[in-house]
Amino acid sequence: MLDVTKSGLGTGTRAQSRLVSLQVNGEWHEVAVKPRVTLVEAIRDAIGLTGTKASCESGTCGACTVLVDGRPVLACITLAIECDGKEVRTVEGLADGEKLSALQEAFLDQGAIQCGFCTPGMLMSATALLERSPRPTREEINKALEGNLCRCTGYNAIVDAVLQASDQGVKPVMK
Amino acid sequence: MILFDFELERPGTPADAVALLERLHGDARVLAGGTDLVPNMRAELIKPGVLVSLGAIAPEAPATLPDGALRIDAFSRLAELERSELVRARAPMLAESARAVGGNQVREMGTLGGNLCQESRCLYFNQRHDYQFAAPCYKLGGDRCYPFPTNKRDTCWSVYMSDVAPALIALGAEIEILSAKGIRRISAEDLFTGNGLRPLALDAAELVRAVIVPAPAPRTGWAFHKSTVRGGLEFGMAVIAVRLELAGDGKTCAGARIAIGAVRERPVRPAAAERALADAAPDDARLADAAAAAAKEVNPLPHHGFTKRYLMDNIRVHLRRLLVRAVERAGGPQA
Numbered sequence: 367m368l369d370v371t372k373s374g375l376g377t378g379t380r381a382q383s384r385l386v387s388l389q390v391n392g393e394w395h396e397v398a399v400k401p402r403v404t405l406v407e408a409i410r411d412a413i414g415l416t417g418t419k420a421s422c423e424s425g426t427c428g429a430c431t432v433l434v435d436g437r438p439v440l441a442c443i444t445l446a447i448e449c450d451g452k453e454v455r456t457v458e459g460l461a462d463g464e465k466l467s468a469l470q471e472a473f474l475d476q477g478a479i480q481c482g483f484c485t486p487g488m489l490m491s492a493t494a495l496l497e498r499s500p501r502p503t504r505e506e507i508n509k510a511l512e513g514n515l516c517r518c519t520g521y522n523a524i525v526d527a528v529l530q531a532s533d534q535g536v537k538p539v540m541k
Numbered sequence: 542m543i544l545f546d547f548e549l550e551r552p553g554t555p556a557d558a559v560a561l562l563e564r565l566h567g568d569a570r571v572l573a574g575g576t577d578l579v580p581n582m583r584a585e586l587i588k589p590g591v592l593v594s595l596g597a598i599a600p601e602a603p604a605t606l607p608d609g610a611l612r613i614d615a616f617s618r619l620a621e622l623e624r625s626e627l628v629r630a631r632a633p634m635l636a637e638s639a640r641a642v643g644g645n646q647v648r649e650m651g652t653l654g655g656n657l658c659q660e661s662r663c664l665y666f667n668q669r670h671d672y673q674f675a676a677p678c679y680k681l682g683g684d685r686c687y688p689f690p691t692n693k694r695d696t697c698w699s700v701y702m703s704d705v706a707p708a709l710i711a712l713g714a715e716i717e718i719l720s721a722k723g724i725r726r727i728s729a730e731d732l733f734t735g736n737g738l739r740p741l742a743l744d745a746a747e748l749v750r751a752v753i754v755p756a757p758a759p760r761t762g763w764a765f766h767k768s769t770v771r772g773g774l775e776f777g778m779a780v781i782a783v784r785l786e787l788a789g790d791g792k793t794c795a796g797a798r799i800a801i802g803a804v805r806e807r808p809v810r811p812a813a814a815e816r817a818l819a820d821a822a823p824d825d826a827r828l829a830d831a832a833a834a835a836a837k838e839v840n841p842l843p844h845h846g847f848t849k850r851y852l853m854d855n856i857r858v859h860l861r862r863l864l865v866r867a868v869e870r871a872g873g874p875q876a
Contacts, residue, residue, distance in 0.1 A: 374590055375547055376544035381547060400546065417603075423718075425579070428774075437649040440646045443576060443583070444579075444650065445572075447549055448594060448596045449574075509640075509771075509773070512644045512772075513644020
C-alpha cells in the first residue's frame with residue numbers, strides 16, 4: 367500500500383526557495399524556485415517565455431518539450447531545480463531574429479500547423495532529431511516524434527516538414 | 542503543477558544517496574528521470590516529504606566484466622542504452638526493450654533503474670485526478686477496489702508495466718542493489734513481489750544500482766514484442782521477451798526463458814511452457830503448443846479495457862511468432 371497519510375512536508379513547514387541558474391536560449395537567468403516548481407512553470411511564469419506550452423501537464427502529450435543540454439525532455443514533469451546550471455532551448459531560440467529556422471519554414475510550407483498548440487513541442491523534438499541525424503528516414507522521424515501528440519494535422523504534414531527541412535526532396539505545398 | 546511542498550536533496554555519490562535514504566526513514570523517494578514519479582506526485586498518488594535526486598550523479602558507461610557479462614549502470618538513460626553500441630552488440634534485446642518504452646522524451650529522461658522501479662498501474666488508480674472525489678481504493682489506503690469489487694484488502698490487481706523488466710528476466714540478468722549496508726545481488730525476477738499493493742521487493746532505503754546481463758551461450762536466439770494500441774507513447778497491453786538456446790546439434794532446444802509483462806502484478810515466467818520446450822525439437826507444432834500453454838498459465842488480468850480472453854489470444858499468437866523468430870536467430874549464421 368502506498369503511504370498516503372503523509373502529505374509532503376506536512377502543515378506548518380514550507381520548503382525554502384532556492385536560486386537556480388538556467389541558460390535559456392543562450393541567456394543566463396536566475397530564478398528562485400521551490401523544489402515543486404516544474405521547468406515549464408519556471409520558463410513560462412518566471413522567465414516569461416510563453417512559447418513553450420503546458421498542455422496535459424502529466425507527461426503524456428509532449429507539447430511542453432524543450433531541449434535540456436540538447437536532449438528533448440518534458441518540461442511539465444521536469445523539476446526546475448534539477449536543471450540548475452544547464453542549457454535550456456525553447457521554441458523562441460530556434461529563429462535568428464526575424465529569420466525562422468529551416469525547420470520552422472518547412473512547417474509553414476507543409477501546412478504542418480493547424481491550431482498550433484503542439485507545434486513548439488514538435489519543433490523541439492524534430493530539432494533534436496535533426497541535430498543527431500541530419501537526414502532521418504520516415505521511420506526515424508515517426509519514432510523521434512512519437513512523444514508529441516497532434517490532434518489536428520494527422521501527422522503526415524509534420525513528417526513531410528521534417529523531410530523537407532532535411533533536404534530530402536519534399537516540395538513545399540503552401541508557398 | 543505539484544500541489545504540495547517537499548524538500549529536495551542532490552547527493553553527489555550513490556553512497557551519499559543511500560545514507561540519506563537511510564537517515565530519512567521512508568519519508569523520502571528517489572527521483573531519477575521523474576517520468577513516473579512526478580506524474581504520480583502531480584496526481585497526489587505519492588506524497589513524499591523529501592526527494593533524493595540522482596541528477597547530480599553521472600552514470601558510468603556500460604562495461605564488459607571479466608566473465609563476459611555486461612554491467613550497466615542503473616542510472617543510465619534509456620535512450621543511452623538504445624544508442625549504446627556495446628549494449629546493442631551484447632544485449633540487443635535490452636536495447637530493443639529500452640526503445641519500446643514511452644515516447645522519445647520519456648526515453649531521454651527515464652533511467653534503467655527508474656523504469657524497473659515504476660509504480661504498477663490500474664485504470665482507476667492512475668486516473669485518480671478524474672476520480673478524485675471518489676473514495677480511495679485499497680492501494681491508496683481506502684476500503685474498496687473499483688475494477689474488481691470482490692477483491693479483499695490484501696489483493697490489488699494493478700499491473701506492472703515495465704518493458705525492460707521482461708527482457709532482463711528472459712536474459713537471466715541480475716540486479717545490484719545498494720543500501721547503507723552495502724551491495725546485494727538478486728536475480729531480476731526476485732525484484733518483484735507479485736503483490737500489486739507493493740510490487741517491488743525493495744526497502745525504502747535501497748537503490749537499484751546496476752544491472753548485470755550474463756554473456757549468452759553460443760546458439761542463443763532472442764525475440765521481444767510489445768503489443769500496443771497506437772505504437773508509441775503508451776504502456777503495453779502485453780510485453781513478451783524470449784531467449785532460447787539450441788543444443789550443440791543445432792536441432793534441439795537446450796532451454797528457453799520466457800517472460801511476459803504488463804499482464805500481472807509482476808512479469809511472469811510460464812514455467813510449464815519453458816519445460817515443454819527444453820530438450821525438445823523446436824518444430825512449429827511444439828512452439829505453437831508451448832505458446833498456447835503459456836497464455837493459459839499466465840492467466841492475464843484484464844486491464845485498461847483489454848479482456849482476459851483477448852490478452853490470452855494476444856500472448857498465444859505473439860509468443861508463437863517470437864519463439865519462431867528466436868529459433869531462427871539461434872540457428873542463423875550470425876548467431
